[in-house]
């Protein structure tokens with residue numbers, strides 16, 4: 212399955228264009244993630260996509276010291292964060308710009324910029340996170 216044929220297609224297309232779009236119920240306003248076609252809160256069919264700033268806090272993180280399949284383009288060690296996007300509660304995985312390997316703190320504010328990782332010649336859009344404090 213391609214990342215461009217599912218309910219989250221607008222997310223991937225916007226991220227490739229440098230923007231963060233997230234889905235929201237078109238009726239009750241509940242944020243939906245992963246993207247779907249029906250609201251989990253009210254059952255409404257239909258969503259709208261809203262642009263959000265790439266501002267978040269660290270929900271959790273891990274540092275990878277050994278390459279594994281699909282990560283060959285990343286220099287090890289690399290730090291992955293589960294970032295909770297401000298004011299909507301949606302959590303997204305991304306890479307933390309972590310050149311000094313200072314352990315992140317849960318709840319630490321971070322800001323993102325668009326980037327990509329490579330997998331078998333395919334440029335996959337991602338958010339590259341940096342500390343704001």
Ligand SMILES: [Zn+2]
Nearest residue numbers: 236239250253
């Ligand atoms: Zn709803």
